[in-house]
Amino acid sequence: MIENKTIANIITPPGKSGVGIIRVSGEQSFMIIDQLFKPYDQQSFMAKESHKAYLGKVVRSNGSLLDEALVLLFKGPNSFTGDDTVEIQAHGNPFILREILKEILLLGARQSQAGEFSRQAFLNGKLDLTQCEGILDTINASNKLALQQSLSQLEGSLRKKIKNISKELIKLSAYLEATIDFPDDEIDSSLSRTEIAVKADNIRKTTDNLLKTYQQGKLIKEGITTVLIGQPNAGKSSLLNCFLNEDRAIITELPGTTRDAIEEQIILDELTLKLVDTAGFRETEDKIEKIGIAKTYDYIQIAQLVIFLIDASKGLTTSDQKMLDHLDRLEKKYLLVYNKADLLSQEILENNVDRICISAKHSTGLEILMSRIKEIFLEKESEELYLNNLRYYESLNKVRTSIETFIRELSREDIPYDLLTIHLKEAYQELSFITGENFTDELLENIFNQFCIGK
Ligand SMILES: Nc1nc2c(ncn2[C@@H]2O[C@H](COP(=O)(O)OP(=O)(O)O)[C@@H](O)[C@H]2O)c(=O)[nH]1
Numbered sequence: 001m002i003e004n005k006t007i008a009n010i011i012t013p014p015g016k017s018g019v020g021i022i023r024v025s026g027e028q029s030f031m032i033i034d035q036l037f038k039p040y041d042q043q044s045f046m047a048k049e050s051h052k053a054y055l056g057k058v059v060r061s062n063g064s065l066l067d068e069a070l071v072l073l074f075k076g077p078n079s080f081t082g083d084d085t086v087e088i089q090a091h092g093n094p095f096i097l098r099e100i101l102k103e104i105l106l107l108g109a110r111q112s113q114a115g116e117f118s119r120q121a122f123l124n125g126k127l128d129l130t131q132c133e134g135i136l137d138t139i140n141a142s143n144k145l146a147l148q149q150s151l152s153q154l155e156g157s158l159r160k161k162i163k164n165i166s167k168e169l170i171k172l173s174a175y176l177e178a179t180i181d182f183p184d185d186e187i188d189s190s191l192s193r194t195e196i197a198v199k200a201d202n203i204r205k206t207t208d209n210l211l212k213t214y215q216q217g218k219l220i221k222e223g224i225t226t227v228l229i230g231q232p233n234a235g236k237s238s239l240l241n242c243f244l245n246e247d248r249a250i251i252t253e254l255p256g257t258t259r260d261a262i263e264e265q266i267i268l269d270e271l272t273l274k275l276v277d278t279a280g281f282r283e284t285e286d287k288i289e290k291i292g293i294a295k296t297y298d299y300i301q302i303a304q305l306v307i308f309l310i311d312a313s314k315g316l317t318t319s320d321q322k323m324l325d326h327l328d329r330l331e332k333k334y335l336l337v338y339n340k341a342d343l344l345s346q347e348i349l350e351n352n353v354d355r356i357c358i359s360a361k362h363s364t365g366l367e368i369l370m371s372r373i374k375e376i377f378l379e380k381e382s383e384e385l386y387l388n389n390l391r392y393y394e395s396l397n398k399v400r401t402s403i404e405t406f407i408r409e410l411s412r413e414d415i416p417y418d419l420l421t422i423h424l425k426e427a428y429q430e431l432s433f434i435t436g437e438n439f440t441d442e443l444l445e446n447i448f449n450q451f452c453i454g455k
């Protein structure tokens with residue numbers, strides 16, 4: 001469907017900035033740049049050295065000046081895409097960048113689609129699919145752990161892991177085939193059914209261990225939906241503002257100020273919270289507040305963590321107790337947090353050291369709250385690798401099912417080896433979709449459509 005192989009686009013975000021970058025990649029990129037760009041050293045682009053930067057003028061086809069720019073040159077295959085590539089660093093003015101792009105398109109390039117540079121890198125064998133997805137995650141990473149994970153995936157950690165499982169599957173198939181081909185030979189490579197089952201079970205365990213990292217991987221990557229609840233005036237909106245360090249939600253001494261839910265992202269170094277301030281809960285006749293309270297219950301349903309604020313000067317009420325029962329019934333993870341600690345006497349505070357006591361108004365006690373959140377969600381021994389993508393999870397689940405079927409049928413002496421190898425092939429095939437050794441156009445569309453236009 002895509003004929004013109006030379007693609008180009010503005011790869012920096014829209015808006016004014018110091019520098020804006022245009023990337024051109026493909027067979028004709030040097031030829032195009034030779035016509036558009038007049039380097040001060042006056043040397044033709046074709047003769048220039050790769051991986052160097054050249055300063056010069058960008059000119060229109062009629063010779064008029066467009067900008068002064070720095071051009072970086074990458075000769076294929078030693079470029080991001082694997083094809084000849086040029087990057088023009090012009091002034092970060094959207095008008096200039098669009099004008100330069102227009103000229104490039106007139107000279108024969110085609111405007112790239114979302115993720116097309118990365119897709120080209122994949123098709124040229126520079127990166128496998130898990131590494132491409134690692135790039136996407138790196139661009140989107142919002143906390144330390146997410147970044148660590150995405151960079152390790154970009155370096156190929158998941159690819160290696162998947163490749164190792166594939167290798168084990170091939171070895172296993174080879175044992176079976178050796179036995180099929182030389183059934184009467186006493187060759188060393190032929191193993192008993194039990195011995196094969198042990199090997200298959202090891203592969204199943206490796207797959208299972210990877211699958212187990214998915215929940216945590218998703219939390220690290222996507223953040224923890226954290227819902228603030230409590231009676232009106234407990235200080236929920238104050239706490240949200242305190243976390244954000246700005247006056248995001250309206251705070252008043254009037255109960256029922258917050259009616260709609262407010263969502264904000266908070267980064268706690270290694271974790272991201274998707275914090276939702278709600279109307280809280282109480283009996284009310286106010287029509288709008290009622291809707292807000294109904295929403296609180298909806299948010300509790302989807303919460304991965306509930307921060308339940310209590311006004312410490314009032315203590316736990318019967319309606320708070322009912323809410324606690326509700327959370328227990330739902331088996332929600334929650335933290336009971338006593339706010340307005342500034343109103344309590346030193347003596348009361350000292351008698352309640354096991355409680356999380358904070359003052360949202362005076363920003364005290366927040367560190368304790370944050371460390372309690374980390375205790376809940378950060379694993380003591382972190383894995384080297386977490387699955388963080390539904391695509392991997394679903395594929396590996398299929399792999400596990402195939403291996404389990406294999407093991408089950410292996411125990412039946414009446415099923416011949418050549419019928420059993422089918423399950424190993426299925427598993428192998430599924431793994432090759434993860435890395436992209438095997439792919440469909442639809443799979444590539446789904447993956448690269450999530451990328452931004454410049455990547
Ligand atoms: N003394 C004291 N007052 C607070 C504290 N946190 C919130 N408040 C006050 O409690 C009232 C209600 O706060 P708000 O954040 O709107 O509560 P919400 O209804 O739970 O969202 C406001 O007057 C706040 O200034 C605190 O830590 N100490």
Ligand SMILES: [Mg+2]
Pocket residue numbers: 236237238249250257258278279
């Ligand atoms: Mg509020």
